[in-house]
Amino acid sequence: xxxxxxxxxxxxxxxxxxxxxxxxxxxxxxxxxxxxxxxxxxxxxxxxxxxxxxxxxxxxxxxxxxxxxxxxxxxxxxxxxxxxxxxxxxxxxxxxxxxxxxxxxxxxxxxxxxxxxxxxxxxxxxxxxxxxxxxxxxxxxxxxxxxxxxxxxxxxxxxxxxxxxxxxxxxxxxxxxxxxxxxxxxxxxxxxxxxxxxxxxxxxxxxxxxxxxxxxxxxxxxxxxxxxxxxxxxxxxxxxxxxxxxxxxxxxxxxxxxxxxxxxxxxxxxxxxxxxxxxxxxxxxxxxxxxxxxxxxxxxxxxxxxxxxxxxxxxxxxxxxxxxxxxxxxxxxxxxxxxxxxxxxxxxxxxxxxxxxxxxxxxxxxxxxxxxxxxxxxxxxxxxxxxxxxxxxxxxxxxxxxxxxxxxxxxxxxxxxxxxxxxxxxxxxxxxxxxxxxxxxxxxxxxxxxxxxxxxxxxxxxxxxxxxxxxxxxxxxxxxxxxxxxxxxxxxxxxxx
Amino acid sequence: xxxxxxxxxxxxxxxxxxxxxxxxxxxxxxxxxxxxxxxxxxxxxxxxxxxxxxxxxxxxxxxxxxxxxxxxxxxxxxxxxxxxxxxxxxxxxxxxxxxxxxxxxxxxxxxxxxxxxxxxxxxx
Amino acid sequence: xxxxxxxxxxxxxxxxxxxxxxxxxxxxxxxxxxxxxxxxxxxxxxxxxxxxxxxxxxxxxxxxxxxxxxxxxxxxxxxxxxxxxxxxxxxxxxxxxxxxxxxxxxxxxxxxxxxxxxxxxxxxxxxxxxxxxxxxxxxxxxxxxxxxxxxxxxxxxxxxxxxxxxxxxxxxxxxxxxxxxxxxxxxxxxxxxxxxxxxxxxxxxxxxxxxxxxxxxxxxxxxxxxxxxxxxxxxxxxxxxxxxxxxxxxxxxxxxxxxxxxxxxxxxxxxxxxxxxxxxxxxxxxxxxxxxxxxxxxxxxxxxxxxxxxxxxxxxxxxxxxxxxxxxxxxxxxxxxxxxxxxxxxxxxxxxxxxxxxxxxxxxxxxxxxxxxxx
Numbered sequence: 002x003x004x005x006x007x008x009x010x011x012x013x014x015x016x017x018x019x020x021x022x023x024x025x026x027x028x029x030x031x032x033x034x035x036x037x038x039x040x041x042x043x044x045x046x047x048x049x050x051x052x053x054x055x056x057x058x059x060x061x062x063x064x065x066x067x068x069x070x071x072x073x074x075x076x077x078x079x080x081x082x083x084x085x086x087x088x089x090x091x092x093x094x095x096x097x098x099x100x101x102x103x104x105x106x107x108x109x110x111x112x113x114x115x116x117x118x119x120x121x122x123x124x125x126x127x128x129x130x131x132x133x134x135x136x137x138x139x140x141x142x143x144x145x146x147x148x149x150x151x152x153x154x155x156x157x158x159x160x161x162x163x164x165x166x167x168x169x170x171x172x173x174x175x176x177x178x179x180x181x182x183x184x185x186x187x188x189x190x191x192x193x194x195x196x197x198x199x200x201x202x203x204x205x206x207x208x209x210x211x212x213x214x215x216x217x218x219x220x221x222x223x224x225x226x227x228x229x230x231x232x233x234x235x236x237x238x239x240x241x242x243x244x245x246x247x248x249x250x251x252x253x254x255x256x257x258x259x260x261x262x263x264x265x266x267x268x269x270x271x272x273x274x275x276x277x278x279x280x281x282x283x284x285x286x287x288x289x290x291x292x293x294x295x296x297x298x299x300x301x302x303x304x305x306x307x308x309x310x311x312x313x314x315x316x317x318x319x320x321x322x323x324x325x326x327x328x329x330x331x332x333x334x335x336x337x338x339x340x341x342x343x344x345x346x347x348x349x350x351x352x353x354x355x356x357x358x359x360x361x362x363x364x365x366x367x368x369x370x371x372x373x374x375x376x377x378x379x380x381x382x383x384x385x386x387x388x389x390x391x392x393x394x395x396x397x398x399x400x401x402x403x404x405x406x407x408x409x410x411x412x413x414x415x416x417x418x419x420x421x422x423x424x425x426x427x428x429x430x431x432x433x434x435x436x437x438x439x440x441x442x443x444x445x446x447x448x449x450x451x452x453x454x455x456x457x458x459x460x461x462x463x464x465x466x467x468x469x470x471x472x473x474x475x476x477x478x479x480x481x482x483x484x485x486x487x488x489x490x491x492x493x494x495x496x497x498x
Numbered sequence: 499x500x501x502x503x504x505x506x507x508x509x510x511x512x513x514x515x516x517x518x519x520x521x522x523x524x525x526x527x528x529x530x531x532x533x534x535x536x537x538x539x540x541x542x543x544x545x546x547x548x549x550x551x552x553x554x555x556x557x558x559x560x561x562x563x564x565x566x567x568x569x570x571x572x573x574x575x576x577x578x579x580x581x582x583x584x585x586x587x588x589x590x591x592x593x594x595x596x597x598x599x600x601x602x603x604x605x606x607x608x609x610x611x612x613x614x615x616x617x618x619x620x621x622x
Numbered sequence: 623x624x625x626x627x628x629x630x631x632x633x634x635x636x637x638x639x640x641x642x643x644x645x646x647x648x649x650x651x652x653x654x655x656x657x658x659x660x661x662x663x664x665x666x667x668x669x670x671x672x673x674x675x676x677x678x679x680x681x682x683x684x685x686x687x688x689x690x691x692x693x694x695x696x697x698x699x700x701x702x703x704x705x706x707x708x709x710x711x712x713x714x715x716x717x718x719x720x721x722x723x724x725x726x727x728x729x730x731x732x733x734x735x736x737x738x739x740x741x742x743x744x745x746x747x748x749x750x751x752x753x754x755x756x757x758x759x760x761x762x763x764x765x766x767x768x769x770x771x772x773x774x775x776x777x778x779x780x781x782x783x784x785x786x787x788x789x790x791x792x793x794x795x796x797x798x799x800x801x802x803x804x805x806x807x808x809x810x811x812x813x814x815x816x817x818x819x820x821x822x823x824x825x826x827x828x829x830x831x832x833x834x835x836x837x838x839x840x841x842x843x844x845x846x847x848x849x850x851x852x853x854x855x856x857x858x859x860x861x862x863x864x865x866x867x868x869x870x871x872x873x874x875x876x877x878x879x880x881x882x883x884x885x886x887x888x889x890x891x892x893x894x895x896x897x898x899x900x901x902x903x904x905x906x907x908x909x910x911x912x913x914x915x916x917x918x919x920x921x922x923x924x925x926x927x928x929x930x931x932x933x934x935x936x937x938x939x940x941x942x943x944x945x946x947x948x949x950x951x952x953x954x955x956x957x958x959x960x961x962x963x964x965x966x967x968x969x970x971x972x973x974x975x976x977x978x979x980x981x982x983x984x985x986x987x988x989x990x991x992x993x994x995x996x997x
Contacts, residue, residue, distance in 0.1 A: 026508065045559060047527070047580060053515050059527070061502075061503070061525075062503060062504075126555065127558070128560075129554070129561045137545075137552070137555075139540060139541060139551050139552060139553035140540075140553065141555065142554065142555050142556070142557065143555060143556050143557075145557075145558065146555065146556050146557035146558065149557045149558050149577075150500075150535075150557050151534070152530060153514075154502070154528050154529055155501055155502050155503040156504075156536070157501060157502075157503055158499065158500050158501075159499065159501065168594055180503060232532075243550065243551065244551070262499075275562070278550060292524060361503070388556075389561065390562060391547065392545055392546070392547040392548055408512035417540070421562070421563040422565065422573065423560065423561055423562040426560050426561065427555075427560070427561050427562075428564075457559075457575075458562075458573050460571065473507060484584050
């Protein structure tokens with residue numbers, strides 16, 4: 002438990018460094034340590050679990066069952082992870098992973114360095130940007146944020162509107178309703194055409210029928226509650242000038258307005274790319290999921306052989322497949338490290354690979370059904386903010402494009418779009434897709450931002466105190482206090498015994 | 499308006515902090531953003547170009563909308579930090595026009611609060 | 623098979639030197655094609671610190687730098703574009719008495735040569751200009767005309783102005799072979815052949831490879847000078863700031879972000895167009911910044927990067943005619959201080975091509991200055 006702090010100590014040389022303690026990272030650590038690898042797991046949250054199992058061991062809710070079985074089963078993984086021999090450094094900001102195996106991270110305001118022979122990136126997913134008019138206004142948040150706030154702090158917002166498409170949207174609405182939190186309306190932007198198209202994938206989905214039934218169950222739950230549900234909505238806009246005042250949208254050409262000072266938006270999730278991009282591994286555009294993905298082989302190995310990518314950061318697979326992928330990545334790296342024969346790895350990976358293949362068929366159905374509509378991904382309204390940090394609108398980008406900003410990097414240099422603190426996380430996909438339209442070329446040819454260190458802001462003062470410590474083979478105590486001027490919940494999670 | 503369902507709040511020890519100068523008590527382990535939201539101080543920062551109030555968007559470290567000033571240090575993501583005893587949290591007011599050059603006697607936080615009063619959105 | 627593309631001049635390299643050269647040539651009605659292996663201003667010209675500095679120049683460069691500075695002050699009008707140039711003055715801060723002594727002897731030397739653009743500041747004058755400088759700093763030197771520009775915007779401005787006057791820029795065209803046949807230079811890339819009477823080498827970190835193809839050996843090296851930029855800070859420094867004896871250099875832009883340089887070098891991998899940063903060197907740069915400006919304690923670094931830059935052993939550029947081939951010219955290896963010289967270099971190259979000579983003394987920049995007779 003994070004409340005029970007131990008003196009943080011870690012070696013600074015490892016067989017495998019895993020970035021991210023969600024289902025993929027934890028599972029990879031469990032598998033790798035079982036085979037004798039020296040493993041460190043770094044994560045920016047105070048406790049393991051990732052976003053999906055956030056605070057599963059320390060829920061602020063009296064009855065965390067309302068969050069659903071899929072959430073509670075995370076306890077099994079976190080327990081197994083804690084029993085493993087992996088070292089867990091949590092509450093740290095990993096701000097650099099180099100293609101020489103160097104990992105730099107902030108621990109209680111000091112930069113620490115470790116090196117690893119192999120790296121597993123398991124940084125998970127983020128919600129797809131939702132660049133519509135007014136999405137930058139206070140009072141507008143992502144639906145994922147509603148769930149994170151609920152899981153981590155038991156925070157809810159009454160009378161909010163939920164709008165968009167995708168399973169996560171229906172899940173959080175259902176969770177709110179189970180908790181007796183009033184939901185003003187659910188505005189579903191899944192278009193009718195998606196239902197037709199996804200029928201061709203239904204055969205595959207039926208093989209994962211348990212999950213499908215769960216999804217249908219959620220929709221039923223919401224309808225039965227009497228919550229106002231609008232389906233087939235488009236032209237979604239957030240109303241309001243200084244703060245959110247509600248949403249407007251169209252259904253079959255009829256306009257609707259719903260007043261609310263809180264709007265939660267969601268249109269699916271995409272890989273969190275900043276680490277793999279900064280590492281310089283190869284990426285490709287995935288038309289099925291409308292996102293960039295690191296290119297990997299069946300063992301999750303990227304174009305840089307010592308870097309593997311597991312879970313949603315490799316492409317959206319969901320929590321169960323993420324765990325399976327974590328194990329597969331670990332097996333692949335154990336072979337590379339000489340800790341396991343290839344034959345054994347193949348045998349051990351077989352079941353997970355079969356599971357993932359089944360899941361992939363279901364994923365195709367989900368991706369097809371909940372494919373976000375063009376107008377909510379590629380804004381045409383000139384005043385819509387694309388880059389939230391630097392406040393660059395569609396109009397600004399069009400102007401930059403006309404002045405020679407043909408690719409995302411040129412456009413960034415031209416307009417500052419993507420230059421702010423979020424490092425392009427909130428505008429990168431929009432920019433790639435907009436430029437593709439304007440150039441009338443495939444997104445794959447347009448590319449994405451070149452990303453550099455640091456992956457998160459790091460203070461100049463912290464950097465000024467950094468001294469390069471050569472990797473040692475013997476363990477060394479780096480820190481002996483837990484005091485922190487910054488107040489970030491940094492600690493090593495205690496291992497039993 | 500946010501409210502807390504934190505049924506186990508009484509089981510957690512409480513810490514005292516200030517948010518924009520206002521005294522707030524929060525359970526240990528709570529994120530700074532959650533403490534701000536519950537205190538009604540939802541403006542995390544001013545946007546730097548148009549000086550408009552902004553608030554948290556993703557609550558999971560991705561969007562950087564919730565950058566606040568913690569103990570005098572700007573650009574801290576409120577959703578990633580947990581509350582600590584004695585912590586001083588302020589909405590971040592650094593815009594393209596914030597200047598410390600009018601007088602060399604004032605400190606950065608003085609200047610930022612002065613600006614905040616001009617721009618509005620300052621509570622407590 | 624595509625037809626050979628002919629022009630009077632072929633410029634290799636689409637950085638600021640190549641783009642400025644194309645602009646000046648086109649303005650005089652000389653047809654010019656620029657070959658760029660990536661995209662215009664992709665490397666050092668697009669990602670450098672943007673310093674427009676006359677202060678502290680090597681004596682050999684002062685005349686060129688003065689001429690360039692004059693041009694920068696009118697460049698936006700001349701190119702009908704926004705280069706981002708701002709005259710903000712540049713101050714080098716003296717941390718102690720030894721620094722002041724260094725400045726005094728420099729002043730004596732400069733005055734002796736008839737240069738009066740560098741003006742020493744006492745402690746009070748320094749504080750008036752830089753209210754947030756650390757108490758221990760004792761004085762400094764200022765050059766009033768200096769400032770900064772936005773590198774990508776400046777290079778693009780030259781390119782667009784050149785194109786308006788008829789220059790042709792070919793991006794994604796990496797030179798594979800250069801031959802001299804009769805009076806013509808024949809240059810081939812993977813897909814196209816080019817022919818011109820004159821050839822200009824502005825290939826930056828790849829210029830030694832082009833030199834060899836032309837027939838000139840050169841002891842050029844390349845490296846990756848590192849930079850970092852902060853999230854916005856309240857405005858605390860109007861002038862560009864350097865230090866007399868420390869690797870420190872920073873400027874605060876109008877938008878509040880602070881760019882910190884200082885010349886520390888990372889690791890360059892030019893074959894792959896990439897660089898790797900040296901964090902312990904960046905750390906000492908961060909340390910210097912805070913020591914000279916305590917307010918920088920509140921700075922947060924948003925991005926760190928480096929570009930690929932060419933250097934000569936004496937840190938002076940190569941500017942002038944080829945020694946081995948007729949009608950070939952070089953302008954490269956500016957050793958991390960060529961951006962300011964960009965506007966004038968284009969003019970120098972154009973003079974060399976159209977008139978056969980330049981009004982500037984280019985002797986210190988000869989490509990063969992390191993060649994020695996073997997006894």
